[in-house]
Structures are given as structure tokens and as C-alpha cells.
């Protein structure tokens with residue numbers, strides 16, 4: 001579930017810690033150019049496509065996913081957005097236009113669900129995992145703690161749309177903590193918002209390393225761990241703050257060029273269709 005933006009707290013990010021707030025829509029001040037540091041000149045690049053899959057009704061927050069096209073020929077989807085059945089439904093809690101749901105977005109890139117080899121589920125909330133059932137032929141990669149919490153906790157956040165993620169037709173791969181999925185595509189444990197939340201570090205040849213933060217840092221306004229507000233949707237507020245702290249340490253250590261947030265309306269306005 002999305003966090004409400006930190007603006008509700010009335011305090012700009014970074015003020016409390018004495019840090020200079022980062023430019024709007026980003027937690028990092030200056031892109032670090034990593035021109036073909038990882039891949040050779042002749043290698044096809046990793047290409048990353050941010051996908052907008054709808055809007056949280058009444059809040060104006062984008063619901064996002066990311067498609068990664070890997071030089072191995074594999075396509076990796078990070079999150080799937082809301083249930084496809086929500087598309088065009090004026091009563092649904094998420095606004096999903098007919099051209100916005102995940103299958104429509106893939107089609108706009110010339111892909112179908114069967115072209116997706118791996119789906120990384122940052123977590124199993126309905127605005128992220130609501131269309132997992134559309135990918136029965138992909139490997140769905142999730143943190144083991146998240147899958148177990150979803151299956152056994154009885155929490156409303158999982159039960160509400162259980163039919164869309166809990167199906168014998170789906171092929172789950174449960175992982176424990178940090179895991180390299182493909183060369184240049186790494187999973188990072190960022191639990192707290194949910195029991196087993198994960199983020200994704202992607203190393204792009206031109207752009208440099210990009211962190212797909214998911215709901216661990218849903219907007220640029222909550223990059224400051226100390227100021228990170230609790231929305232009421234966090235499974236463990238202190239763990240969420242600790243994950244934000246560790247992710248921001250990773251950003252500094254790895255020279256992360258860009259953090260992609262899951263629900264940042266301001267960032268979305270500035271995103272390109274693709275990065276490589």
C-alpha cells in the first residue's frame with residue numbers, strides 16, 4: 001500500500017538532519033556517469049523502462065512498475081500494479097486506464113506476458129502484486145518472509161486480493177535477503193514496509209547504478225530515515241526506517257545515479273520512457 005507523502009508532516013526532507021534537501025524528484029544530487037563501465041562496447045545494453053500503471057484514487061499518487069530488458073535476452077518486470085479488473089472501474093480504489101494496466105504497457109513495448117521471464121515482486125500489496133496472476137509462465141521472485149507472511153498472517157493487505165497472487169498456476173522462487181538475479185540485477189532486502197520487502201539495484205551502462213526502491217522509499221520526500229513518516233501501512237515502522245537508512249548508505253557507497261520511487265508524482269513527471 002502506498003505511503004502518504006511526507007508533505008503531510010509539513011517538514012521538508014532533510015531539514016531535521018541538517019542535510020540540504022535534494023532536488024525535487026530525486027534523493028541524489030548529481031547523476032554519476034558510468035559510461036559502459038559494466039558492459040563492453042559491443043554488448044547490448046541493459047535498458048530500463050519505468051511504467052505507470054495507474055493512480056491511487058483521491059491521492060494522485062502514481063502506481064508504478066519497471067521493465068528491465070537484459071542483454072541475456074531476458075525481460076524482468078519489477079511489480080505488476082493493480083488487478084487488471086480495476087481498469088476502467090470508477091469504483092475501484094486505484095484508477096487504471098484502459099491503456100495503463102500492465103499488459104497494455106507491455107504491449108506498447110511490443111511484449112506480451114509470455115515474454116517476461118522473471119517478475120520481481122517488491123512485496124505482495126495489491127498495488128504491486130495485483131496482476132501477478134497474469135504471469136503464469138514467469139518465475140516470480142519474492143522474499144521468503146514476504147511470501148510466508150502473505151500466506152499465513154491473515155493480514156487484510158494480503159487477503160484483499162489474494163486470488164491475484166496466491167494461485168497454484170504461479171511459479172514462485174522464494175529468496176532470502178540480498179540475491180543476484182542476473183548480471184547487473186541485484187535484489188536488496190528492504191523489509192519494514194512489509195514483512196519481506198525487497199528493492200532492486202540495476203547497473204546501467206550509461207546512466208550508472210539505479211535503485212528501484214519500491215515502497216521502501218516510495219517518494220523522494222522520505223529519503224531521510226529520521227524524518228520518514230509512518231503512513232499506517234508500514235508493517236514495522238522502525239524496520240522501515242532502518243531499511244531506508246541502509247538503502248541511503250547503499251546510494252552513497254555505490255554512487256547510485258537515480259532512485260526510482262514507487263509513488264512519487266513529482267518524479268514521474270520528469271522520468272524518461274527509458275534509461276540505458
Ligand SMILES: [Zn+2]
Nearest residue numbers: 001002127215
Ligand atoms: Zn505501494
